[in-house]
Amino acid sequence: MPGVAFIQDLAVILIVAAAAGWLCRRSGLSPVVGYLAAGALVGPHTPPLTLVAGSERVAAAAQLGLVFLMFSIGLRLSWRRIRRLGFSLLLGTIGGAVMMYYVGRLLGAAMGWTTIESVFFASMLMVSSSTIVGRLVQDSEAMHERAGQLAAGFSLLEAVVAVVMLTVLNSWVHLDNAARPEIGSTLARLGGFIALAAVLGLLLLPWLLRRLGRVASEDLQTLGTAGLLLGGAAVAYQAGYSLALGPFLLGAVVADTPHRAQVERTFDTLRDVFAPVFFVAIGMQVDLRDIGGAWWLVLGISLLTIVARVGTSAVALALTGTPVRDALRAGFILTPIGEFSFIIAQLGLAAAVLRASFYPLVIGIALVTGAVAPWLTRRSAKLADRLLRYQRPWVLDWLQVYHAWLRRLHFRGRLEKLWKVSRKRFWQIGIEVLFVTGLLLFSQQLLGAVQNWLGTDWLFPNGPEVIFWVALSLVVLAPVVAIWRNLSALALVYTQVLTARGERAVSARPLLETALKAVGGGALFFWLAAVLPAEGTARMLLLASAVVALLGLLLLRRRLVYWHSRLEVELQTAVEISDVSEGGGMTEWIEEHGTWRLHIAECTVPDLAECRGQAIAELGVRQRFGCSVVGIDRQGFFISLPEATTVLYPRDRLLLLGTRRQVRAGKEFLLRTSGTAPSLDGIEAVRMETMMVAADSPVVGLSLAALRLARRHGVQIAGIHRGRLRTLNPPATEVLTAGDELLALGTAEQLDEFRTALAPLALEDGK
Template identity: 25%
Template sequence: MHDVAETSHHLYPLISDLGLILMTAGVAVLLFKKIKQPLVLGYLIAGFLAGPHFTLFPTIQEIENVEVWAEIGVIFLLFSLGLEFSFKKLVKVGGSASITAAVQIVLMIIVGFTTGKLLGWNFIDSIFLGAILSMSSTTIILRAFEELNVKKQKFAGIVFGALIVEDIVAILLMVLLSTIAVSQQFSGVELMESIFKLAFFLILWFLAGIFFVPTLLKKTKGLLTEETTLIVSLALCLMMVILATAAGFSPALGAFIMGSIIAETTKAEQIEHLIKPVKDLFGAVFFVSVGMLINLETLQEYALPVAIITVVTIFGKTIATMLGAVISGQPLKQSVQAGMSLAQIGEFSFIIATLGMTLGVTSGFLYPIVVAVSAITTFTTPFFIKNSLQVYNKLKIIIPKKWEDRLDNYSANTQSIQKTNHWKKYISSIVLHIIIHTVIIAGIVFAGISYLIRLANGPFTYYAYIFLTVVALLPFLYALALQRVAIPSLNELKNDNKNVTPLILIALFRILLSFVIVFIMINELINPLAGIIVLLVLIAFGILFPKRIQRWYGKIENQFIENFNDREISEAIRNKSDLTPWDGHMTTFEIPQESLIAGKTLYELKVREEIGVNIAIIKRGDLIINIPDKDEKIFPKDIVYVIGTDEQVKEFELFIDKSLVSSVDYNTEIVLRGFELTNESLHGLTIRESKIRENSTSIIAGIERNGKRILNPQPTFILQKGDIIWLVGDKKKIAALFTE
């Protein structure tokens, strides 16, 4: 009985604290939803009201419990961000978004660090401030873009690409900041070790994840209901969290990596949908826990630093992003719009600030200052995005015409087609091939020597584990040493006699690297007998089963490529935004079920003549209609790919909105009426030429002529005086049309 009572005693604060958090958060988010403000601010205020620094309302009893919930919140928040991230997207954002993000991040780290030092802060606080200011808020930007209806404009693509790059850089910064925090100084050697370790595990986890996770989801496809999919995805997330923690990284990194792996699968959208309520729940707890640290006395004391850092954030990030976009070759208009969109800090800034507090290396005032700056910049973000075009127009007037022409020429030149360097392409392919297979081999050796062999409880199992480790290495050693790395221009390189010697040297280097890896493995095993077994197994398999090893590797490679491209193939049609020149861009619209344009041909819609856009592709289920002709009809749920400028796309979106059935008068009485054609002017005209349908908002369901009945006559049917026309449509309009 005593144990039960004790358990209940410990359970009660946990439940009451969670209840207080959710109750306060619920009231706050309803209020902020009502006044159309970001929910993150509502969570922060809810945390302040429920926290220890505000005593008017009930206060959280055990902060430690909230910290546990908050840690879980960070894990699911990062898992969700990973689902939206995708490493393939990082490659596809291209040089433009990567350069934009890189310039902005580097400049803001420098500016933030300098600002901290000028304010008299220590080294650690200043470097953390720089990292915090370099991160923008995906949540706030998405919300602002939706509210301002600019998601389909061209600059939004630059912003989203930059946010993707920021996500992966944030993970790297967390690892580097942890290293700096532990050593309390900037050590180049330790940082390089941390970067190398992070790169090794990122590549290894990603390769293994892409091979196993999509395969698992496909093999169990028939068993995956919504419930089982949710459980499996959460299990995968927490498994990677455990692996990341065991490797010495933060749990958040593991969650992000698993999210990015699942993002490459065809189940990504479903899992993202299923995980959203879990993420929202624990994410709310995380942001509420952030709000609990707000201390009005501290903010009052540091009001000047808050004001300075806010100004530095808004103007610094705007200028840094704009500069990065211009350097990457973007036109000045899109550069200004992108810069003014990224002028805030958000989720990752909180997580980096939390890291500093968890490690106990940052001062107590940093966290509340970051929260205050985030709150202010959250309010300013929609205003800046909304007025970015006006700022560009004013800037265009101010800058000299010569500068504007140079920027336009620079932008045009950076986007022009560059001549392909065959050697550069081949070397990059070879380097990537060597890195990937070296990491895989090192991972297998590490797992075999560090874990598997140590589990052996006798000589038999010891040598059995060594044998299994070597067999697992065989296909990857073959690939590293002998697998042909093919590029389209390889034959051209081979045909030039000057290239023969470099190609042979590269092949010999790969073989030598394979021998070095085998030597290292033998050296690590120490046991001479184990070393002999390794060599004998490698030689025996290499002589007896070369074709099988090659086929084995081929199956592994094909499975990986199939998994890696699964989602891309299913969404290939969506990746055609590069088919537009100059200021135009391609975007997609789904035709609503209730749209009145459904059933009409492109000729009838006349969107090119009246709006100026081109419909380049129509996707109807699995059917893809490229370059549809004027007689192609639009149907409900069609996805149309529209080419146009920002203004034209916006006008087309308005055209779609106006076509919804909601704009129809539901009080209209629809009737079937028959009338005799007595109007001489309609005699001899076709149904299309008569415009009866347009003038009466009705359809001609049938025609009677000389006792014969024609159901649903064709538009080319010629009307004659005395015909009885049966119309289905608006009672009043039909009556008005045929009133004598």
């Protein structure tokens, strides 16, 4: 049976992935290296160890793993996090990617490869593996150091660069191989798609998740979110983009909502299961003999890649204001390539623009860089210090002067105030332009979906088409009018600033304002002319619909302005609310703290930890090891500076502060597990039973507070039936009398113990 064969193949993949990941963890390597090697060993190219032969079935599971992997990467990258990472890190990421791209192009030219082969190869090397880098930063306990946060943020922003490159390369392979893609139109189309998905997602997803949270159970919420996730991947593929784009965008949108922690907690398990399947499937597609036959080429290019990635990343970060030592440390962490490089290689092979030898080459480079990366990460501080000792003093002096100049390079006086006033309007114009661009560029696909759903002659001949264009015109006109209003406001503001001095300048104010509005209006006209659909009668029908919509706009102007304002408020609320719920992120580093020798590390309390259920004071972590618990992340809720009476529970993420030796000893103590399992009597074991108080029972005449039933027996009195009176949830001052019928709450053992306590002389015996 095909289904049984798929289950067998998936079982083999998961078992070998678990074994390879465990071995790599024990040896200090990245688990991704083990997944790739395990896939190559059990795949169809390595007889007699060929344990998995159904490559088509495994490829389907790999696509599912790719979806969950991209979704998890998107969850870590949101608009708020980009703002916290800072514009300088964004510039550094772009600069490092561009430099690495040209290094790859030069290497391809030196190898005698064709232009398109060099472009694909350079694209494979220009982005690091977010999966490997994130794990390296966590395992090396560098997440709370400047270098670790720089590397993690740099890697996440490189994912955006990879998405852009995938789009450009995808447009290239669909053209003639000799032709070059139109970068401007390709990026505009991608920007429109992203803006369209982001705006619709921020408007609809929070509302949908709130509704699911109210009317559906948690399992139904998971099913609904999973359906949206897979549907997003299908929509991106149907729009002509990589399957990875949809989950990545959906994850980034969910990350900007208050439901991020819940969704992330739900899908972490699915990611942990299917992401290794993706890497194992990648390894299954390569023959280890091909890598071994070109071992010298793999090692040589891997060495060049490591040196180039360290150099380009460090230079880019240093040029954007990062101290040289931290820039070098981050560069050493950013050496491994991974998932995006594999996707780019698969795109080139599927389009037949790359030779088959490129695939084992990129897998070999990923294996080498992934194997070396943990060693480089652990020794990044020593390697950076050693490189700085050999650096020329004048270079370091020049960098210090340059960094001081960057710190002074801020807006001053009127320009600073002008930027603060106009910044929000520029962002609104940009988002609205991209949103309208996405609507118009993908209008034909949207119309096709509507016609497939309703038919071509619904209500009247060509009814869906006419209704669609009229509705689209109404939807587009509102943001277009908002763009014009923002342009007019900017023209007024800039006119006031530019003509603030001098009588002649003041007299020229109306002319300058009109000129600025004319420039803005002309740009608006040419932009709309460029993005309006021109296929068949679409343009004429859209223009006619625009006239009808314009009349509707005049009649419903106030209502449309109100709706548009509500949409803006909803978007801002969706982004701002979740700022409170998400911890972590990049913080401003004001001054170095290395001389204090203090270190911050994380650890998660295991399910069977010996410390579970005990207060921090009882554990004595600070007295015994010298480190302090300075934070607890409990189910997405952060407890800052917990009190000594705070009890630790399984799955708590603890933040420890101390020297490296103190933190390491504290982690070993907190991570100890016991051989005894916790009590299985959970909520499902709690029940209620009725019991009678006999006349000679020792509890007669005593209050509930004096009996201390909860402390002695773990039982709660939920109700008392006395004569014709029933008392629910009686107070602690209630006194028990003979003949009372008690409704007791507890487990079976607790209730049996309490029943025994009601018997004569039981209270005296228990004293």
